[in-house]
Amino acid sequence: MTKPVSKPPSGAAPKPTPNAAPPLGTALPIGAPTPGAAPTPAPRTIRPPDPAAVTRVVAVALGEDLALGDPTSEGLFGPDDTCEMTLLLKEPGVICGLGVVGAVFSALDPRVVVTATYADGDSIEAVPAEVARIFGPSRAVLSGERTALNLLGRLSGIATLAARCVAELEGTGAVLLDTRKTTAGLRELEKYAVRCGGARNHRFNLGEALLVKDNHLRLAGGIAAAVARLRDAHSKLRLEVEAETLDDVREALAAGVDRIMLDNMTIDRMREAVELCHSAAHGAVETEASGGVTQANLRQVGETGVDFVSMGALTHSSRALDVSLEVAP
Numbered sequence: 001m002t003k004p005v006s007k008p009p010s011g012a013a014p015k016p017t018p019n020a021a022p023p024l025g026t027a028l029p030i031g032a033p034t035p036g037a038a039p040t041p042a043p044r045t046i047r048p049p050d051p052a053a054v055t056r057v058v059a060v061a062l063g064e065d066l067a068l069g070d071p072t073s074e075g076l077f078g079p080d081d082t083c084e085m086t087l088l089l090k091e092p093g094v095i096c097g098l099g100v101v102g103a104v105f106s107a108l109d110p111r112v113v114v115t116a117t118y119a120d121g122d123s124i125e126a127v128p129a130e131v132a133r134i135f136g137p138s139r140a141v142l143s144g145e146r147t148a149l150n151l152l153g154r155l156s157g158i159a160t161l162a163a164r165c166v167a168e169l170e171g172t173g174a175v176l177l178d179t180r181k182t183t184a185g186l187r188e189l190e191k192y193a194v195r196c197g198g199a200r201n202h203r204f205n206l207g208e209a210l211l212v213k214d215n216h217l218r219l220a221g222g223i224a225a226a227v228a229r230l231r232d233a234h235s236k237l238r239l240e241v242e243a244e245t246l247d248d249v250r251e252a253l254a255a256g257v258d259r260i261m262l263d264n265m266t267i268d269r270m271r272e273a274v275e276l277c278h279s280a281a282h283g284a285v286e287t288e289a290s291g292g293v294t295q296a297n298l299r300q301v302g303e304t305g306v307d308f309v310s311m312g313a314l315t316h317s318s319r320a321l322d323v324s325l326e327v328a329p
Contacts, residue, residue, distance in 0.1 A: 089321065093157070121159070
């Protein structure tokens, strides 16, 4: 059972944390560690999520949990009671969502301070590990606890799976991509988590590129007809076509597409398709493996010479990491 830390006496400074928390009310930047946090390796720059999307997701999530308020916290603690908590990662993985945690508590009370000890994208093996300290009004901290943990665990799980899959492809030359198989309303954050794991994003939405899938082809009369119509209608957008057979690949190459998605092909057939697409006669058309790709066969797929591998499992099948919020010792 958690026990709140009493508010400091009048005129006294808040209890210091090991990472020198900034003054009450300091916001945690999305996707970045708080100033004063312990140095962590950050060899790459990760594009943060759209702040407007973070605000929207946080508002919806808090609206669900606080639809009728939080009578437990409100009944136990006064508006000026404060607490200091430690945010823990309890299993190895890639942390992601610390800035989102800050956004959750800031939305409830701007006086809450979140001091991160790691940055999003950091891989943590020694656990349990403190990833942040939180200090602020007890009501806000306890009311936002579940929402913050749900989002942090979910995003960290995606980042961790992405990192493990990227490691499987190391040395093959293939680039790991996500898909649009995301949780409704969470796409911006889940694709951010994919980036934190070292993979890349495919389309964010239907309008970013032309991707002709099997149902499009059946309704449009085949690859050649679909490509011709789309080139006329949207000449400036990159065009990718799904191919299930080598004949489909040849037809797509003849139609002049930018990338061919090799869908549910065997390893041997995929290797043949890649050779066709990368031949000088076709100008080295990009290839993307998709469908039936798992962590178990990922290395084999990458070794076919394919340029990209897309995995819906990164977002639709990842397991949330175990995270918790405990009263600071």
